[in-house]
Structure formats: structure tokens, C-alpha cells
Amino acid sequence: MAAVSSVLLLNPATAITKRSGLNHFAVPSYLPSLKRNAIFRVSSMAEDKERDSSEPTPSKPLESAAPPKSIPSKPKVSTNFGDILAFSGPGPERINGRLAMIGFVTAIGVELFNGQDVFAQIQNGGVQWFIVTSALLTAASLIPLFKGVRAESESNGVFSSDAELWNGRFAMVGLVALAFTEYVIGGALV
Template identity: 65%
Template sequence: MAASSIFMAAPITVFNRNPTFSVIRCMAQAPQSGDAEGSKPATTPMTTPPPPPPAPKVSMKFSDVLAFSGPAPERINGRLAMIGFVSAMAVEVSSGQDVLTQIGNGGVGLFVGTSVLLSLASLVPLFKGVSVQSKSNGLMTSDAEMWNGRFAMLGLVALALTEYVKGSALV
């Protein structure tokens, strides 16, 4: 019976159904001036990094596309040099004609026709606002095309100089 009297004498705790909280605060905000805990040092607010800047729009103006540092001139010249180098070497291997002889035997008309066709095919996407980098992926990147075009330009010049010094076709 002594054990039961201990349990009877113990106070019963009543839980309040609507507790009130003195302060509820978000960690990202500094305390306001009227808070009771305003004397504590404020924590620095957590900031999110700013969104990345929007991608620059591709200018579709004729003067911007064909500007010296624009997307078209070196790319078009490189594409023409790649086709010119491969076709010059193919004709030289098949017929034994050097580059200057190829140009003299009707090569000017083919060169002009190829230049016009490739220039238009290269300019149409640029005037529609498609950037060169947007179509780059894997091995076929815009940088690889630029380097291949530069090497083809050097190859054409080296081929013409070598044939001029040698006095005949390279192959």
C-alpha cells in the first residue's frame, strides 16, 4: 500500500493544447530591433548565387557576321581551303598537274562556283541566328573546324610554293 500512495501523491502534468512560442525565427533573417534576443550577434543571411547571365544573342546584322572578328570570314576561308587542298591533291595524283596548271585549265570557274555555294551555305544559318558553338559536340567542334581550316590554308600555300620552287607537280 505504501507503493500506491507514492503514485497517488505524484503531481499530474497537464499538457497545454495551444502552446505559445515566444520567438520563431528563420535562420536566413537577422533579428528585428524589437526582439528580446536582439542583443545577440546576428547571423549572416544565407544568400543564393545569382543566376548565370543569359547567353549572348548572335547578331544577325550583315556587318557583324562578316566583320573581321565575326563568325563568318575565317570559317568560310577555312572551309574553302579544306575543299581546295583535298581537290588539288586529288587532281594532282590523278592527272599529274600542279596547282597553277589546274587553275589555268578551267579551275577558276570551279573555284568561283564552289566559293559562292559554300559562302551561302555558311551564311544562311548565321543570318538565322544559329551560333556556331551550338552545333559543336564530340569530335566535330567549332574549334576543330577552325584548326583544320588553318592547316588547310597553310597546306595550300606550302603546296603552291613547293611546286613553284620544284618547277613541277609535287607527286
């Protein structure tokens, strides 16, 4: 077996051997050998800029590594009324999206139950329900925002703040599309 392996190491063209039905590759002798337990050094780019590349640095054992730097705390969020209800603030789109989700589901539900289109629902007491629902939902949405709690900090998994924003956007478009379609056809969609 030693004679076969030495012949294979000398001739890379015959580097494949058949032994016990499996293919084995012999490594030619002119390739560098791989050392076990080699010392690897890992450094960040920030350390490389500070260090002079011409002088060698001894590798430090893992135990003597510097302790990790403290993680910066979360930035304080503004609880100012103007910041919360600003155009790019956390309040308007979230509140309008929540109202649109409730409005779309309610409009479809009443339409399936009574057969009334959106405009008939508004004429038959829908404005009062809209005002009450808007006031309650706006208060429930603004109280956590004034306390400094953001939906992004409390969300994870399927029920994330991004999912809520997208569902609200789709509900806003859906409610407008429902009203427009019922206006064009002149009656209830369902």
C-alpha cells in the same frame, strides 16, 4: 590487447603494431578525436562580404536553402551583315577555312589522279570550279549566321567548332605551301 594499445597511445614512438601481418597505426591520445556527423557550413565569398564576420550565424538545414538563381540566357548574337563579315566576325575565317579545306583536298586529289600541279589545275578550268564552289559554300555558311545560329552552339566532341577552325587554318597554310613548293620545284609535288 588493451594493455598494448594503452602503451602505444602513451608512447608515439611505438605507434606501429603488427597484427595479423598488417601494419596498424595507433593514434596518440593527445591528438583531437574526429567526430562523425559533424556539421559543416559552406558559403560563398559573396555571402561572406555581405555578412558581418563578428556575429555568428546559425547553420541552416539543407531543405531551407534559398532556391538557385536563374541562369542568365545566352546573349543575343548580331545578324547584321557588317558584324558577321567583320574582320573579327564569325564569317570570314570560317568560310575561308572551309574553302581552303575543299581546295587542298581537291588539289592533292587531282594531282594524284592526273599529275597536274596547282597552277596547271587553275589553267585547265579551276577558276570556274573555284567560283562555283566559293559561291555555294559562302551561301551555305552565311545562311545560318544570318539566322543567329553559331557553330559554337552546335558543336561537341571531336567535331567541334574549334577543330573546324584549326583544320581550316592548317588547310590554308597547306594550300599556300603546296603552291609555293610546286612553283619552286617547277612541277607537281606528287
